[in-house]
Amino acid sequence: MKSACVLGLSAVCALGVAGCSNSSTAPGSSNDGSVSGGVAATVNGEPISEDLVTNYIESLRAQYGLTDEGSWGQYLAASSLTPESLRENIINSYVELELMEEGAAAAGIVADDATVQGYVDSMKSNYDSDEKWQEALAGAGMTEDEYRQEIARQLVSQEFTATFESTEEPTDEEMLQYAQMYSSMFNGAKRSSHILFSADDEATAREVLERLQSGELDFAEAAQTYSQDGSASNGGDVGWDKLSNFVTEYQTALDGLGKGELSDLVVSQFGIHIIKCTDTFEPATTTADDGTVSANITSVSELPEEFQEVVKTAAKNQKSTENYQAWLTSERESADIVINPMPEDVPYNVDMSQYSATNGLATEDNGTVDETITEDETQGTVPEGGEGADDAQTEGGEGEGQDGEGQQTEGTE
Incomplete structure (x- = not known):
């Protein structure tokens, strides 16, 4: 899980930061109004507010243009979701976040204030004046203190998950498996x-x-x-x-x-x-009976050295992920987790009897269809982000790019 600290404010907000919302009712904001109120769940006695979950789901709706009830109901149906199951997915993500923070605290991992401030100053330097910076923060629905807290949390998360990195070298079989997976991408x-x-x-x-x-x-x-x-x-x-x-x-x-x-x-x-x-x-290929052509790698050595390094890194990252997931599963099993029933008056609640999924697309009575987002996109999105988030800004700025080793070089983007 890589830090989202170098992301722009809107991107940080999109990742589900607790203080982010396009309304003045964001939990933890200076205008802390109530959207739905109450406690959605508790983790070892720590509450997850209903407002936190509601604001996240409403942000998701706004991000994908699903603000009207019809398109929202279609999306849920096509994704095999209900308001209740979506809410539970989001709550589970916050549960995992809470467990991670408890684990980091137990390990004595804290964010260095100077490092956090360095990220804040770096982001702030992108704006012409403090007034513009404050406007950007307000547009993201957060204060500078909330942004600083989010950066600190991301740094703690990054350092904690790094403790699960595998030092074990992947086996030849694992390397070949990943080489076969990646060979089509490299073709x-x-x-x-x-x-x-x-x-x-x-x-x-x-x-x-x-x-x-x-x-x-x-x-x-x-x-x-x-x-x-x-x-x-x-x-x-x-x-x-x-x-x-x-x-x-x-x-x-x-x-x-x-x-x-x-x-x-x-x-x-x-x-x-x-x-x-x-x-x-161009890797060797095989053609299936149905005419499908696929790469056929029989040895990792068939890949250029740079691609072999990518394959090796992917295999090791998978082991690290498995280590973290094993820890997380163990923590969940031993934790006291209580998920309360969904309030009926939350703004994302809709009568799902009006919608059904047909061929992967939801239809209303009038036959209208809408594009959908997979269920996976509603899970694990709070707020760590994924490894190598594509929206992260790279250092170096305009006029620089990456060479084959991932280094910055001028003349390429």
């Missing part, structure tokens, strides 16, 4: 190098390209001589596209190259690129 991957020129130096870029095409220049040597990107010292290598996020212009040009081929001059927001595709990966 068609391309490794590339590039030479980056400033946007106003097209003449030099064109001259270098012509010399590369004639064989007069070696690409790696030319990158070391001319490139303004941090990858120059490595011959311009920026790794595999499946392990990186390149700007659209770069990726589009790379998609059109075969192994050993050069691009024409490619203009992006970072300047002018000359791109060379240095390697490709």
Whole structure:
């Protein structure tokens, strides 16, 4: 579970922060009104307020545009959920959060005030003035103290879950299993190098390209001589596209190259690129009786080294997750957990007899259908987030990207 500390305020709120709400009735806010009141559940005597659960569900509805009763009922039916079962899913997530915090406290894990303040100051620096910062906080339905508390909680969560990291090396069988899983994702991957020129130096870029095409220049040597990107010292290598996020212009040009081929001059927001595709990966495949083609990896060694590292990390992360889940299951079994009945007047309650699921989509009497979200998306979403949350902002800022090892390099996004 990675920290959400580098997320923008709206993203932190979307992850289910207790103080977040688009209304002034968020629990813990300065205008602490009551949405539904009462206690939804208790964990070892610690209460989980009904308002906390209600505000989270209402935030979920707003996030997916399910604010009217019809679309909400359709979503629940199509997801094989009821207001009661959804509420229980959310409560269970808060139960696990409470157990995690109790475990961290027992382990003596606390957030360092200076570190927490560093995250607050970093986020605050994105705004032109304190007034803009306070407006952003208000828009997320939280105070600066609440934001600071959330960062502290995320740091504690991150440090505590790290105690379950596995030091055991995955077996050959486990590595092969993950290699087979990942090989389809890596299929068609391309490794590339590039030479980056400033946007106003097209003449030099064109001259270098012509010399590369004639064989007069070696690409790696030319990158070391001319490139303004941090990858120059490595011959311009920026790794595999499946392990990186390149700007659209770069990726589009790379998609059109075969192994050993050069691009024409490619203009992006970072300047002018000359791109060379240095390697490709296409695993062996098998075709099923129904015509389905799938990757057929028989040995981890068939993957490039960088992909082998991804596979190894995934296998170890799985063991760490299993360790944490085993602890969590044990804690749940020994904890005193009481979930109270759902109040009838909560705003997300609807009469589910009006809705039914057909072919994965819910329909009303008039046949209207709506897109759905899987039940998994309502579980485990409070507030840790998932590993590698896609919405997290990467360090380095505009003009930087990742190379094949996950390092920041200029010229790629």
